[in-house]
Amino acid sequence: MRVTRRALSAAVAAGMLLSAAAACGGDDDGSDGSTPAGGGELKGTTIEVAAKWTGPEEENFRKVLDAFQKKTGATVNYASTGENTDAFLGPRLEAGNPPDVAILPQPGLMKQYAEKGSLKPLSPDVVSEVDKNFSPYWKELGSSGDKTYGVMIKAAYKSILWYRPQAFSDAGVQPPTTWQELVTAAGTLQEAGTTPFTLAAGPDDSWTLTDWFENVYLSQAGPENYDKLAEHEIKWTDPTVKKALETLAEIWGKPDFLNGGVATATKTKFDESVTQAFGQEKAAMVYGGDFAAANIATTNAKVGTDAKVFAFPKTGDTAPAILGGDVAVALKDGEGAQELMKFLASPEAGKVWAGLGGYLTPNKNVPPDAYADPVAKELIGQLQQAGDAARYDMSDLTPAAFGATPGDGMWEALRTFVQKPDDVAGIQKKLEAEAAEAYK
Numbered sequence: 001m002r003v004t005r006r007a008l009s010a011a012v013a014a015g016m017l018l019s020a021a022a023a024c025g026g027d028d029d030g031s032d033g034s035t036p037a038g039g040g041e042l043k044g045t046t047i048e049v050a051a052k053w054t055g056p057e058e059e060n061f062r063k064v065l066d067a068f069q070k071k072t073g074a075t076v077n078y079a080s081t082g083e084n085t086d087a088f089l090g091p092r093l094e095a096g097n098p099p100d101v102a103i104l105p106q107p108g109l110m111k112q113y114a115e116k117g118s119l120k121p122l123s124p125d126v127v128s129e130v131d132k133n134f135s136p137y138w139k140e141l142g143s144s145g146d147k148t149y150g151v152m153i154k155a156a157y158k159s160i161l162w163y164r165p166q167a168f169s170d171a172g173v174q175p176p177t178t179w180q181e182l183v184t185a186a187g188t189l190q191e192a193g194t195t196p197f198t199l200a201a202g203p204d205d206s207w208t209l210t211d212w213f214e215n216v217y218l219s220q221a222g223p224e225n226y227d228k229l230a231e232h233e234i235k236w237t238d239p240t241v242k243k244a245l246e247t248l249a250e251i252w253g254k255p256d257f258l259n260g261g262v263a264t265a266t267k268t269k270f271d272e273s274v275t276q277a278f279g280q281e282k283a284a285m286v287y288g289g290d291f292a293a294a295n296i297a298t299t300n301a302k303v304g305t306d307a308k309v310f311a312f313p314k315t316g317d318t319a320p321a322i323l324g325g326d327v328a329v330a331l332k333d334g335e336g337a338q339e340l341m342k343f344l345a346s347p348e349a350g351k352v353w354a355g356l357g358g359y360l361t362p363n364k365n366v367p368p369d370a371y372a373d374p375v376a377k378e379l380i381g382q383l384q385q386a387g388d389a390a391r392y393d394m395s396d397l398t399p400a401a402f403g404a405t406p407g408d409g410m411w412e413a414l415r416t417f418v419q420k421p422d423d424v425a426g427i428q429k430k431l432e433a434e435a436a437e438a439y440k
Helices: 010-015 055-072 085-094 107-116 124-133 136-141 165-171 179-191 207-230 239-252 261-265 270-278 292-296 335-344 347-354 374-389 409-419 424-438
Strands: 046-051 075-080 101-104 150-157 160-163 285-287 308-311 322-330
Touching (some): 046 085, 046 335, 055 075, 055 292, 055 335, 055 347, 085 101, 085 107, 101 150, 101 335, 107 322, 124 335, 136 150, 136 322, 150 347, 160 165, 160 270, 165 179, 207 239, 207 270, 207 285, 207 322, 239 409, 239 424, 270 285, 270 292, 308 374, 409 424
Parallel strands (some): 046 075, 046 101
Antiparallel strands (some): 101 322, 150 322, 160 285, 160 308
């Protein structure tokens, strides 16, 4: 089923991340004398894993795979899909030569593959591992029909902005809590000689723009309208969409607010936007989920000191809380794929990853003290406060052709809007036309 009309309820806020109860729970890492999750002799077995991650995210994931190899004796080869996962996997599935395991960035894409019969259901022992470590909501996101196909191995909290405290201090600016305060702060920073934002609006990285939109729309239009727009029960020509775009234009429509102006922003990759802010100090703020901590770690800036976060400012009555997540699926039969899936569902894998930074997991049995960076702990309170209003990333719940394709759909329409912030009606028509086609 597509999960849009159901909220990430209080159960999600309580069970998704780092619960206090989890810190007291069993680790399932073999410390109690039992066999660790993911066990099994796999020497001589080669497993191919495909994911979109590059840079620090890829490096950290490879360390998780290294732990699995050390544990089982298997050989794991990593393949990067590029940003368009479907474009990479589609031809290989057609040719009957898919990787053993793939990490999909959208539950909508998982559902699409499941309906085509391209995925292998999780074996009973893997499902048991999921039941033990994840809340029912996250299991549901990894299911289609009456079968479970995916493990939500990585969560992203997308309702924060990163900033340089020194830049704020120099300009006499405090972290804003409302949109108008954000616009005012940006103007003050500019007057003090600091560019307010770096913006990743390059062709392959304009997913960041969808996150900006979703935060603004959820706060202004509310959770129910958010669900309806995600299901295309509200058209993109709706007045609520117009209001959200006009709000975004208050920042996107001011080239002086953006590092290098529109020309630079529309060529900037996500990694570059973070480096511009914290490595080169070209701006005071940058949008990025919690995972941006891994990118910041490649600079001289220290997370929690030189790089801090504040909650995405409210533009309406709802404090926005947008969550994303990556789902691991098996595309081939065989013990190797299922054992890797079981390992990825275990607290053992989550602890390795959490210790590397730039990571959150829905696995409730990964304790808070496993996390390396202080930002992860800071986000717990925001998630709990969001409660029933929290929502899964809209673009990841829509058909991939509309919400997850570089150069098309939401990505390109919002990128065009950065270039033409006065053309609200035109962008709405473009969004609606492409949504209507994709939802067929």
